[in-house]
Amino acid sequence: MSLSAARPLISIYNDKNEPLGTTVALPAVFKAPIRPDIVNFVHDNMAKNHRQPYSVNKDAGHQTSAESWGTGRAVARIPRVRGGGTHRSGQGAFGNMCRGGRMFAPTKPWRRWHRRININQKRYALVSAIAASGVPALVMSKGHLIQDIPELPLVVDDKVQEYSKTKQAVVFLRRIKAWADIQKVYKSRRFRAGKGKMRNRRRIQRRGPLVIYGQDQGLTKAFRNIPGVDLINVSKLNLLKLAPGGHVGRFVIWTQSAFSKLDELFGSWRKTSKLKKGYNLPMPKMANTDLTRLLKAEEIRSVLRAPIKQKRSVKKLNPLTNTRAMLRLNPYAAVLKRKAILTSLQSRRKRQELLAKKRGITLEPTAAEARARKLQEQRRAAIQKAKAEKAKKPKVEKEEKPTPGKEGKKAKTPAKGDKTPVKGAKAPGKGGKAPAKGGKAAAKEAKVLGKEAKAPAKEAKAPAKEAKAPAKEAKAPAKEAKAPAKEGKAPAEETKKVAEGSPKK
Amino acid sequence: MVDTQPKEKPAQKEKTPAKEKEEGKKEKKEKRRELGKKLPAVPESVLKSRKRRDLAKAARVNVALKKRTEYYKKRKEIFKRAEKYVKEYHSRERDEIRLARQARNRGNYYIPGEARLAFVIRIRGINQVAPKVRKVLQLFRLKQINNGVFIKLNKATINMLRICEPYVTWGYPNLKSVRELIYKRGFAKVRGQRIPITSNAIIEKKLSKCNIICIEDLIHEIFTVGDKFKYASNFLWPFKLNTPTGGWRKKTNHYVEGGDFGNREDKINELLRRMV
Numbered sequence: 038m039s040l041s042a043a044r045p046l047i048s049i050y051n052d053k054n055e056p057l058g059t060t061v062a063l064p065a066v067f068k069a070p071i072r073p074d075i076v077n078f079v080h081d082n083m084a085k086n087h088r089q090p091y092s093v094n095k096d097a098g099h100q101t102s103a104e105s106w107g108t109g110r111a112v113a114r115i116p117r118v119r120g121g122g123t124h125r126s127g128q129g130a131f132g133n134m135c136r137g138g139r140m141f142a143p144t145k146p147w148r149r150w151h152r153r154i155n156i157n158q159k160r161y162a163l164v165s166a167i168a169a170s171g172v173p174a175l176v177m178s179k180g181h182l183i184q185d186i187p188e189l190p191l192v193v194d195d196k197v198q199e200y201s202k203t204k205q206a207v208v209f210l211r212r213i214k215a216w217a218d219i220q221k222v223y224k225s226r227r228f229r230a231g232k233g234k235m236r237n238r239r240r241i242q243r244r245g246p247l248v249i250y251g252q253d254q255g256l257t258k259a260f261r262n263i264p265g266v267d268l269i270n271v272s273k274l275n276l277l278k279l280a281p282g283g284h285v286g287r288f289v290i291w292t293q294s295a296f297s298k299l300d301e302l303f304g305s306w307r308k309t310s311k312l313k314k315g316y317n318l319p320m321p322k323m324a325n326t327d328l329t330r331l332l333k334a335e336e337i338r339s340v341l342r343a344p345i346k347q348k349r350s351v352k353k354l355n356p357l358t359n360t361r362a363m364l365r366l367n368p369y370a371a372v373l374k375r376k377a378i379l380t381s382l383q384s385r386r387k388r389q390e391l392l393a394k395k396r397g398i399t400l401e402p403t404a405a406e407a408r409a410r411k412l413q414e415q416r417r418a419a420i421q422k423a424k425a426e427k428a429k430k431p432k433v434e435k436e437e438k439p440t441p442g443k444e445g446k447k448a449k450t451p452a453k454g455d456k457t458p459v460k461g462a463k464a465p466g467k468g469g470k471a472p473a474k475g476g477k478a479a480a481k482e483a484k485v486l487g488k489e490a491k492a493p494a495k496e497a498k499a500p501a502k503e504a505k506a507p508a509k510e511a512k513a514p515a516k517e518a519k520a521p522a523k524e525g526k527a528p529a530e531e532t533k534k535v536a537e538g539s540p541k542k
Numbered sequence: 543m544v545d546t547q548p549k550e551k552p553a554q555k556e557k558t559p560a561k562e563k564e565e566g567k568k569e570k571k572e573k574r575r576e577l578g579k580k581l582p583a584v585p586e587s588v589l590k591s592r593k594r595r596d597l598a599k600a601a602r603v604n605v606a607l608k609k610r611t612e613y614y615k616k617r618k619e620i621f622k623r624a625e626k627y628v629k630e631y632h633s634r635e636r637d638e639i640r641l642a643r644q645a646r647n648r649g650n651y652y653i654p655g656e657a658r659l660a661f662v663i664r665i666r667g668i669n670q671v672a673p674k675v676r677k678v679l680q681l682f683r684l685k686q687i688n689n690g691v692f693i694k695l696n697k698a699t700i701n702m703l704r705i706c707e708p709y710v711t712w713g714y715p716n717l718k719s720v721r722e723l724i725y726k727r728g729f730a731k732v733r734g735q736r737i738p739i740t741s742n743a744i745i746e747k748k749l750s751k752c753n754i755i756c757i758e759d760l761i762h763e764i765f766t767v768g769d770k771f772k773y774a775s776n777f778l779w780p781f782k783l784n785t786p787t788g789g790w791r792k793k794t795n796h797y798v799e800g801g802d803f804g805n806r807e808d809k810i811n812e813l814l815r816r817m818v
Binding site for chain 2: 330333335351353354355356357362363365366367368369370372373
């Protein structure tokens with residue numbers, strides 16, 4: 038419960054369960070800290086105060102003149118009853134282990150039966166119990182059936198105090214929907230378990246609602262025969278009734294005059310009580326007990342350090358066998374591995390060539406050699422085609438000339454492929470389409486060349502991918518081969534220049 | 543059942559109870575009407591957490607970006623260093639050979655420098671060890687059988703090795719041995735814990751002061767016994783090696799007597815191939 042200074046208004050109900058229209062501000066007692074530990078302690082000690090003493094007879098077990106036979110008689114040394122002629126003679130006496138002997142530590146009536154409790158503690162417990170009776174959750178958890186009552190705390194018109202007939206009281210309880218609680222009492226009527234049955238405590242039942250009144254004008258007589266109902270005057274509040282069993286949260290029905298008197302009885306934190314000399318309500322330890330909101334509050338969060346997350350341990354992989362683990366530790370290892378693979382391939386090739394020479398066989402070209410040859414042929418074809426087209430269209434040539442240097446530069450900066458279409462667009466006519474495509478091709482090339490530029494650092498990703506680098510070179514000319522087929526001559530020239538530049542890299 | 547929890551009326555302490563009642567009632571009725579019309583609002587806590595999350599995300603993105611750029615810079619640096627070291631090792635090797643050849647050409651003799659790095663392996667167990675030997679083995683961090691450490695060779699350590707000779711075998715590791723040991727069996731001492739060296743960050747965190755930021759740096763420092771050899775080798779947890787496949791010759795004799803303990807100079811590398 039958050040103990041804000043806000044005191045909501047409680048509406049008062051008449052005996053027909055209609056809100057009268059008048060309201061009372063909630064007395065400060067209901068905002069007091071609820072301390073079940075104090076309530077339990079005080080209840081424990083208070084409950085001891087209505088005990089009746091018990092003890093055994095002080096003579097019990099000593100009404101004999103027994104004396105020990107001593108040793109040498111082949112019997113235990115326990116005092117034995119004197120005389121003869123009866124069963125009793127010679128039997129053990131006095132000891133707690135003997136039949137008919139006195140018990141160990143006979144109970145005495147001057148045992149400390151009652152307990153005194155500090156007044157402030159008693160008041161604290163009382164105040165806590167009253168506060169808890171205003172919390173629906175606590176009352177429900179105590180077991181009272183309060184689902185249908187109009188409001189909690191339930192305050193009723195003073196007319197109830199004038200009831201004289203039990204029938205009236207029953208009707209009233211029914212009307213304010215407290216009857217369910219009393220039905221529960223009826224249902225809980227049973228025999229006590231244990232020896233209490235034969236000690237005049239035969240039957241037990243649940244506790245029902247507690248009616249607290251300001252003035253008894255017949256009310257007690259009306260309600261007292263209803264099982265489970267208890268009645269107290271507000272000036273004589275009893276913790277044993279407000280927190281039966283030491284547990285807070287009894288269902289309480291207040292009358293209006295009783296409810297209004299609470300402020301005088303207990304005061305508020307600002308005003309001392311009028312009826313209890315110098316008494317003030319207890320101060321809570323925490324002003325704001327809403328833990329969820331506290332933990333989300335900025336003021337608290339800003340001061341906390343960051344939570345320490347448990348790092349799961351990483352599995353160790355042997356870098357000498359696992360290439361990924363190796364590259365994580367030593368990126369240069371890729372270069373070494375790649376070199377090793379290449380040199381081994383080369384040396385193998387050399388051996389084969391040597392043997393072939395000796396045997397006089399011509400070897401098949403390696404994949405790389407075959408690709409290189411293809412590349413050359415394609416280039417030758419492209420150049421010838423371009424020459425043929427040059428013979429047809431001299432105009433396009435002139436306008437393409439200013440762009441080559443720029444396009445060449447563009448090719449070197451890979452990420453700026455976007456600009457080339459714009460520059461290409463300057464040329465009109467058929468050149469309009471072609472340069473755009475030239476731009477595209479250049480952009481593609483740019484990307485490819487960009488890739489190649491990064492290759493030394495990134496080729497290493499998979500050492501066996503060394504074939505990709507020449508593959509990329511092959512791709513670029515392949516694209517160029519397509520593009521010149523559609524383009525004008527000059528872009529093809531540029532592409533040729535740029536492509537020649539790339540293998541040099 | 544009507545809830546009597548306070549409906550946010552904070553500044554009402556001064557008002558008289560009568561006024562309170564009236565105003566309270568009115569406000570309650572108004573609120574009920576309002577609530578009937580409005581759509582359910584997003585709870586404040588949700589809004590708060592959203593805001594907090596967005597701020598945190600923005601901050602995180604910045605930090606992540608910075609970290610990434612730094613990471614790439616470091617990767618470049620590590621690459622360059624590794625390259626440099628490969629060249630250095632190669633040139634060292636060739637230097638030795640070159641000097642020897644030069645000397646031979648002139649009819650002279652080239653005496654290579656004495657070894658500066660040793661790898662020491664404990665080959666005997668825990669029980670019945672003489673106190674002096676026990677202490678020396680403790681100082682070398684050889685607390686278990688088949689534990690190995692890198693040791694810088696100087697007068698002091700050589701004398702220590704002499705004291706514990708029957709309990710250890712040692713020799714001069716070559717580059718391959720050093721690499722294999724550190725890559726395969728390399729564990730770091732981080733906050734008193736034995737942590738596997740799975741990334742350069744572990745090394746950098748501890749040894750950045752010694753200008754060692756990656757595993758290749760570490761290997762270089764160990765192999766070419768540098769200034770910060772002490773820190774580098776102390777950073778490494780003592781190596782836990784397997785018993786050699788193929789077995790020992792005779793642990794109770796010195797290597798020169800046909801056994802295993804003592805200085806076996808270069809032959810330690812063969813042993814390490816079988817133990818790592």
